[in-house]
Amino acid sequence: MAKEYQKNSMYIAQPMESLETGHSGKSFDDDGRVKRTGTMLTASAHIITAVIGSGVLSLAWAIAQLGWVAGPAVLLAFSFITYFTSTLLADSYRCPGPVHGTRNYTYMAVVRSHLGGLKVQLCGLAQYGNLVGVTIGYTITASISMVAVKRSNCFHKNGHNVKCSISNYPFMAIFAGIQIILSQIPDFHELSWLSIVAAVMSFAYSSIGLGLSIAKVAGGNGHVRTSLTGTTVGVDVSGMDKVWRSFQAIGDIAFAYAYSTVLIEIQDTLKSQPAENKVMKKASFVGVTTTTVFYVLCGCVGYAAFGNNAPGNFLTGFGFYEPFWLIDFANVCIAVHLIGAYQVFAQPLFGFVEKHYSQKYPDNKFITTEHAVNIPLCGSYNINFFRLVWRTAYVVVTALVAMIFPFFNDFLGLIGAASFYPLTVYFPIEMHIAQNKIPKYSFSWMWLKILSWACLVVSLVAAAGSIQGLAQDVKTYKPFKTQ
Numbered sequence: 001m002a003k004e005y006q007k008n009s010m011y012i013a014q015p016m017e018s019l020e021t022g023h024s025g026k027s028f029d030d031d032g033r034v035k036r037t038g039t040m041l042t043a044s045a046h047i048i049t050a051v052i053g054s055g056v057l058s059l060a061w062a063i064a065q066l067g068w069v070a071g072p073a074v075l076l077a078f079s080f081i082t083y084f085t086s087t088l089l090a091d092s093y094r095c096p097g098p099v100h101g102t103r104n105y106t107y108m109a110v111v112r113s114h115l116g117g118l119k120v121q122l123c124g125l126a127q128y129g130n131l132v133g134v135t136i137g138y139t140i141t142a143s144i145s146m147v148a149v150k151r152s153n154c155f156h157k158n159g160h161n162v163k164c165s166i167s168n169y170p171f172m173a174i175f176a177g178i179q180i181i182l183s184q185i186p187d188f189h190e191l192s193w194l195s196i197v198a199a200v201m202s203f204a205y206s207s208i209g210l211g212l213s214i215a216k217v218a219g220g221n222g223h224v225r226t227s228l229t230g231t232t233v234g235v236d237v238s239g240m241d242k243v244w245r246s247f248q249a250i251g252d253i254a255f256a257y258a259y260s261t262v263l264i265e266i267q268d269t270l271k272s273q274p275a276e277n278k279v280m281k282k283a284s285f286v287g288v289t290t291t292t293v294f295y296v297l298c299g300c301v302g303y304a305a306f307g308n309n310a311p312g313n314f315l316t317g318f319g320f321y322e323p324f325w326l327i328d329f330a331n332v333c334i335a336v337h338l339i340g341a342y343q344v345f346a347q348p349l350f351g352f353v354e355k356h357y358s359q360k361y362p363d364n365k366f367i368t369t370e371h372a373v374n375i376p377l378c379g380s381y382n383i384n385f386f387r388l389v390w391r392t393a394y395v396v397v398t399a400l401v402a403m404i405f406p407f408f409n410d411f412l413g414l415i416g417a418a419s420f421y422p423l424t425v426y427f428p429i430e431m432h433i434a435q436n437k438i439p440k441y442s443f444s445w446m447w448l449k450i451l452s453w454a455c456l457v458v459s460l461v462a463a464a465g466s467i468q469g470l471a472q473d474v475k476t477y478k479p480f481k482t483q
Contacts, residue, residue: 029272030103036268036270036271036272038192038266038270040279040286042192043267043280043287044199044283044287044290045196045199046191046262047266047283047284047287049198049340050266051258051259051287052199052202052203052206052290052291052294052337056206056209056294056295056298057205057314057316057334058312059256059295059299060213060298060306060311061249061311061313062249062252062299063075063299063300063302063303063310064230064231064309064310065230065231065246065248066229068226069229070229071249071299071303072299072300074250074253075292075295075296076292078257079288079289081257081425081455082257083289085260086259086263086280086281087281087284088431088432089260089427090263090267090276090277090280090281091277091432091435092104092114093110093267093277093280094276095113095435099277105264105268106348106352107260107263107264108123108124108127109264115427115430123422123427126418126419126422126423127348127419128348128349129419131261132349133415133416135342135349135398136401137402139172139176139342140402141334142334142338142339143168143171143172144313145315145316146175146331146335147166148316148327148331149328150164151164152324153328155321156324168403169403172399175335176395176399178339179339179346179395180392180396182194182339182342182343183350183395184383184387184391185343186382186384186387191340191344191347194339194340195340198336198338199340201333201334201337201340202333202337203294204329205315205331205334205337208329208330208333209298209330210294210298210301210302212326213301216305224309225307225308226303226304230246231245231308236308236309246465247461247464248413248462248465248469250462250465251413251458251465251466254416254458255416255417255420257424258419258424259287260424260428261348261419262345263280265351267280315334316331316334349394350391353390354367354386354387354390366385369385371383371384407473407477413465414463414467414470417460417463418459420455420458420462421456421459424455425451429451429452433445433448
């Protein structure tokens with residue numbers, strides 16, 4: 001059974017590997033697990049893959065709602081907040097000390113070690129609810145990018161005024177089929193290559209979007225209107241719409257940086273020397289800085305190109321029609337990036353469920369036994385039947401939900417609002433206070449609390465904007481409607 005557990009090891013809180021396996025020639029870390037090999041490069045790739053989603057292409061719309069003053073200011077403010085709280089969370093990976101304490105393999109385990117009580121369950125609900133929501137949202141977004149390729153070719157062939165209606169559903173099925181295969185990657189430790197490919201793709205389509213925006217600005221756009229305060233009440237939007245859209249824009253920007261749901265899992269892939277918290281802080285700095293540069297460039301240049309009429313996504317929303325082959329390539333890059341990003345967010349959930357059932361039914365061969373299969377050109381691969389069935393079922397169900405609720409991306413904004421505050425702000429700050437025993441009502445305690453409360457207000461405001469958007473979507477909802 002020890003051998004079965006070893007082979008069935010999950011990157012999340014898997015049972016401790018036995019040191020008896022030392023005869024295999026493997027070396028082990030201080031917790032008895034096979035020595036970790038992650039570096040700042042792989043951690044940075046994971047972060048960039050998790051953070052830079054196709055939402056970068058909608059930031060021009062967010063800047064258009066807020067204007068030249070508030071838009072960039074909000075972008076920079078949340079980049080700082082995300083980086084700061086990520087450094088606090090990185091120090092919480094080990095407990096009681098950040099360097100020599102006991103390792104925690106999941107966000108829930110970190111909260112249990114530092115805070116305990118009901119907060120552990122609240123953390124799990126926020127984290128795993130967010131992960132489920134993100135994977136469904138990525139299924140929708142990837143299919144939109146795939147459809148955009150066909151529509152781009154249709155527009156090029158038949159003219160820009162043709163409707164070119166194409167269904168998303170076959171492409172959702174294709175995306176799900178790819179994810180069923182990739183979901184058999186056993187754990188996060190073996191995802192580095194996929195994250196690096198996905199990170200390269202995110203740079204590619206972001207750069208294409210940025211380049212096309214620069215070309216549009218350089219070409220001269222006399223009819224484009226921009227302003228210090230964004231969309232104009234009475235011209236572009238009504239007064240109430242201005243308020244709701246501003247709320248949504250602030251929320252979109254705040255959530256665009258969040259990767260705390262997978263930070264602990266990424267940190268658990270790092271080598272123990274140098275100290276994981278120091279490497280993770282450097283990786284977070286690289287990841288957040290890179291993200292901020294792209295966000296500011298794409299958001300601001302995109303706003304300059306399209307003005308107050310900036311589309312929600314200027315690649316899939318056809319802010320550009322030509323050169324059509326470049327638009328096609330950018331949308332393919334988006335789809336490939338989301339294929340990798342799906343796994344970065346799904347693996348923590350896969351591991352959580354598999355660990356739970358392997359502990360609950362330790363003698364069940366269906367759950368714990370690995371079967372070696374020789375795959376031509378790839379060598380031997382271990383198949384676990386429970387992992388195969390559970391992960392396949394999860395991908396199928398998320399794809400079906402994406403098909404039934406095509407406006408789920410707006411619902412994802414509500415999920416983001418509900419998880420952003422506890423996971424990115426509240427828990428990291430509370431654990432930092434507990435770990436460092438910061439006195440109540442001291443200066444440090446007060447300003448950390450003020451930061452926490454301010455972010456709570458942002459989450460509530462964004463949640464209100466998302467609920468209003470959902471209400472509008474439901475009014476016009478038609479199941480299985482062709483896009």
